[in-house]
Amino acid sequence: MPVTVPEYDLVIIGGGINGAGIARDAALRGLRVILLEKKDFGSGTTSWSSRLIHGGLRYLEYAEIPLVYESLHERGYLRKIASHLVKRIRINIPIYDRSKRGLMLIRLGMIAYDLLSIRKTLPRHRMLNRDELLQLEPGINADGLRGGAQYYDAQVTFAERLVMENIISAAESGAVVKNHSPVETIGRHDGRAMTVSYFDADTAESQLVRGRLVINAAGPWVDRVLRKTGRKHRRLMGGTKGSHIIVGKFDGAPREAFYVEAAVDGRPFFIIPWNGQYLIGTTDIRYSGDPGVVRASKAEIRYLLNETNHVFPEARLLPADVHYAYAGVRPLPRHTKGPEAAITRRHIIKRHKRALRGIISIIGGKLTTYRNLAEQTIDRVIKKFDAGLVPCSTSSAPLPGAIGIDEAREKLENFSGLSDIGRERILGIYGGRAALILELTVSNAALSNVIGSEKSVLAAEVVFAIRHEFAKNLTDLMHRRLMLGLSADQGEELAETVANIAASELVWDEPELQKQLDSLRRYNARLKPARE
Numbered sequence: 218m219p220v221t222v223p224e225y226d227l228v229i230i231g232g233g234i235n236g237a238g239i240a241r242d243a244a245l246r247g248l249r250v251i252l253l254e255k256k257d258f259g260s261g262t263t264s265w266s267s268r269l270i271h272g273g274l275r276y277l278e279y280a281e282i283p284l285v286y287e288s289l290h291e292r293g294y295l296r297k298i299a300s301h302l303v304k305r306i307r308i309n310i311p312i313y314d315r316s317k318r319g320l321m322l323i324r325l326g327m328i329a330y331d332l333l334s335i336r337k338t339l340p341r342h343r344m345l346n347r348d349e350l351l352q353l354e355p356g357i358n359a360d361g362l363r364g365g366a367q368y369y370d371a372q373v374t375f376a377e378r379l380v381m382e383n384i385i386s387a388a389e390s391g392a393v394v395k396n397h398s399p400v401e402t403i404g405r406h407d408g409r410a411m412t413v414s415y416f417d418a419d420t421a422e423s424q425l426v427r428g429r430l431v432i433n434a435a436g437p438w439v440d441r442v443l444r445k446t447g448r449k450h451r452r453l454m455g456g457t458k459g460s461h462i463i464v465g466k467f468d469g470a471p472r473e474a475f476y477v478e479a480a481v482d483g484r485p486f487f488i489i490p491w492n493g494q495y496l497i498g499t500t501d502i503r504y505s506g507d508p509g510v511v512r513a514s515k516a517e518i519r520y521l522l523n524e525t526n527h528v529f530p531e532a533r534l535l536p537a538d539v540h541y542a543y544a545g546v547r548p549l550p551r552h553t554k555g556p557e558a559a560i561t562r563r564h565i566i567k568r569h570k571r572a573l574r575g576i577i578s579i580i581g582g583k584l585t586t587y588r589n590l591a592e593q594t595i596d597r598v599i600k601k602f603d604a605g606l607v608p609c610s611t612s613s614a615p616l617p618g619a620i621g622i623d624e625a626r627e628k629l630e631n632f633s634g635l636s637d638i639g640r641e642r643i644l645g646i647y648g649g650r651a652a653l654i655l656e657l658t659v660s661n662a663a664l665s666n667v668i669g670s671e672k673s674v675l676a677a678e679v680v681f682a683i684r685h686e687f688a689k690n691l692t693d694l695m696h697r698r699l700m701l702g703l704s705a706d707q708g709e710e711l712a713e714t715v716a717n718i719a720a721s722e723l724v725w726d727e728p729e730l731q732k733q734l735d736s737l738r739r740y741n742a743r744l745k746p747a748r749e
């Protein structure tokens with residue numbers, strides 16, 4: 218009997234923030250969508266960012282005014298549609314007599330930033346004199362300090378969850394979403410529809426789908442995905458590597474986020490209170506290798522430690538103080554000349570022609586602007602389809618967790634056993650969807666167990682992630698669902714407990730359970746800084 222090949226309007230390749238955002242927008246507008254992700258949703262570059270939803274103050278230096286304007290507007294939308302995930306953050310810029318960017322320049326930048334975020338809901342910037350800044354943050358290096366600036370942006374502690382909520386929303390609107398399902402080949406059927414083969418994690422077999430268009434949203438893997446057509450093409454991507462280190466509270470640590478100039482090369486970098494720790498980064502180095510194996514180098518870690526110790530002299534941070542470090546490759550358009558920082562962070566929606574007709578590749582972009590990128594992409598698709606479908610609604614339609622937050626908070630308050638930290642943790646990860654987790658505890662008493670020494674994790678979260686959030690293995694659970702993998706101990710305290718709960722849900726036998734634990738250990742080990 219001939220096998221029927223499922224047909225879609227769009228086959229989206231890549232489940233990072235851009236692929237997930239495009240899938241959501243398309244599904245909400247009534248398109249038939251399948252999204253294929255080779256590993257887990259949000260496990261690529263999106264996990265390795267600075268996690269800021271920001272206008273990008275730095276881009277003003279390169280006169281990227283439209284990008285800053287777009288980003289500041291998107292920041293406003295994301296604070297509304299993902300209010301449980303995207304929170305405001307105050308950032309301080311210290312200015313020294315040796316700073317490359319002096320008081321005057323910073324003040325001008327601040328005014329421009331405020332003007333570009335017209336109609337914004339965040340307070341305006343404030344300039345501080347030396348004493349004010351020292352009073353606010355006594356740990357800061359006072360040598361040559363002239364004053365500072367204070368401004369507001371937004372932070373998404375768990376960018377992975379922003380991806381997940383877009384995926385969930387897409388699926389709720391009818392999209393088929395598949396993680397651990399790498400695309401293997403891209404071809405054309407009858408000279409018209411596109412044919413995509415992929416390895417299906419659910420059936421453990423190669424499968425075929427057809428789409429009117431293929432959207433290549435594979436981030437830094439865009440060129441590698443194009444190679445799956447077997448056709449020659451011009452290289453599009455020219456990524457740069459950026460690394461971060463994560464440390465605990467240190468002597469003289471700031472209470473608020475800092476954006477500082479590195480003493481050694483004048484590059485600005487962030488020191489951000491994040492997830493009960495400090496996220497410090499980033500670097501910016503041209504990179505053309507495999508984005509899947511990129512690691513923070515010893516030199517980058519030293520650089521970030523030295524520069525932090527310079528701004529906060531009591532810190533005296535050493536490599537041994539680093540909880541873990543991560544690196545990602547920015548999916549930027551190819552530019553072989555000029556400094557890395559000057560490569561545009563704007564996105565390009567490239568519609569291929571001739572041999573690659575039927576494919577749209579997404580080049581560049583930021584976490585911050587994913588929603589607009591998705592809207593623009595689907596607007597173009599709709600024009601091509603001439604379908605007269607519904608207009609885009611993602612600037613106002615809340616993501617699933619942004620609905621019912623107060624009700625979920627009330628239910629959590631009435632749930633015994635959880636600590637206050639636990640309630641905040643659960644709301645900060647799932648928002649209003651926390652109520653659905655509590656429902657699981659009603660039918661199964663074992664799932665109402667509160668696990669971990671902080672009494673902050675519910676056993677039901679594990680089952681919820683498997684049943685309702687597409688988690689397929691222990692690393693998915695720890696790093697991109699319950700978010701325990703990003704704690705100081707990389708989730709070590711709870712890994713076995715989570716694995717045991719998952720084992721009964723997914724019917725893992727003992728060897729499989731051990732395999733899952735080994736795989737998580739290897740994943741975590743990759744994030745441990747290389748020994749000096």
Ligand SMILES: Cc1cc2nc3c(=O)[nH]c(=O)nc-3n(C[C@H](O)[C@H](O)[C@H](O)COP(=O)(O)OP(=O)(O)OC[C@H]3O[C@@H](n4cnc5c(N)ncnc54)[C@H](O)[C@@H]3O)c2cc1C
Binds near residue numbers: 257269435442500579
């Ligand atoms: C160091 C650093 C700091 C950053 N900081 C910020 C910041 O603070 N704010 C901000 O707005 N932006 C920031 N960015 C930029 C932002 O993180 C990225 O632009 C964004 O995450 C890119 O998302 P993406 O979906 O395009 O790519 P990815 O997240 O990389 O997603 C692409 C996906 O495609 C999948 N894939 C690849 N090949 C295949 C295949 N054959 N089949 C199926 N799937 C495949 C991959 O597994 C991956 O999950 C930063 C980036 C870096 C590197």
